[in-house]
Amino acid sequence: MRRPLICINNKSEGSGDARGMPSSSSSSSLFDQLLQAAAAQPEPQRLLFVFAEAELPGDADAAQRARFEAGQGGALTPVACVEKSLPELSTFAALVAESRRVSLPWRVVFAAGLSGANGLPPSPERIDSALEAMVEGVRSGAFGGYLALDAEGRAVRFG
Numbered sequence: 001m002r003r004p005l006i007c008i009n010n011k012s013e014g015s016g017d018a019r020g021m022p023s024s025s026s027s028s029s030l031f032d033q034l035l036q037a038a039a040a041q042p043e044p045q046r047l048l049f050v051f052a053e054a055e056l057p058g059d060a061d062a063a064q065r066a067r068f069e070a071g072q073g074g075a076l077t078p079v080a081c082v083e084k085s086l087p088e089l090s091t092f093a094a095l096v097a098e099s100r101r102v103s104l105p106w107r108v109v110f111a112a113g114l115s116g117a118n119g120l121p122p123s124p125e126r127i128d129s130a131l132e133a134m135v136e137g138v139r140s141g142a143f144g145g146y147l148a149l150d151a152e153g154r155a156v157r158f159g
Contacts, residue, residue, distance in 0.1 A: 030149060031091070031092035031095075031149070034113075035089060038086055041113070043116045043118075044115075044120065044122075045086060045116070046084065046122050047083065047085075047089065047111060047112070048082075048111065048112045048114055048127070048130055048131055048134055049084070049099075049109055049110065049111050050078050050080075050110045050135055050146075051079055051080040051106035052079060052109070052138050053076070053077050053105055053106050054073075054075070054076060054108070055075055055076075056068045057074075077139070078138045079103055079105070080102070080106065081135055082099075092149070096151060096153075107151065108148055108149070108150060109148070110134060110137075110148050111146060112134060112145070112147070114126065143158075
């Protein structure tokens with residue numbers, strides 16, 4: 001049975017190793033780099049986030065259970081998604097705090113940018129479609145094109 005997924009769309013105008021391994025990169029610098037890259041784009045951007053928890057599949061064998069209990073492995077289950085404009089984002093800590101207030105617990109957040117066109121931000125329909133694609137990508141393990149961060153903002157590697 002799937003957990004309920006909380007998707008928050010602001011709509012304002014203007015399988016691998018599910019737990020991954022943090023890299024040595026600085027947390028705020030990765031998030032800040034994401035914000036800077038989005039701000040440098042010629043068209044207005046929306047940033048998309050999918051928050052996921054690692055869970056042990058019901059059909060896991062003894063070795064998989066032991067690995068999971070040791071803090072590795074599992075399957076990613078999306079628990080929330082949200083889109084934000086650049087002015088709505090200040091720090092990674094603020095994004096985490098907001099997610100903790102409105103979401104189920106999560107272990108990894110995936111981030112991606114979505115570009116508008118002709119000086120306008122992406123339409124609500126494009127945002128919804130892109131968020132749905134991200135959620136399905138996380139469910140199926142096809143998330144290689146997204147920035148993955150743990151709750152401290154460290155990059156997460158999967159493998």
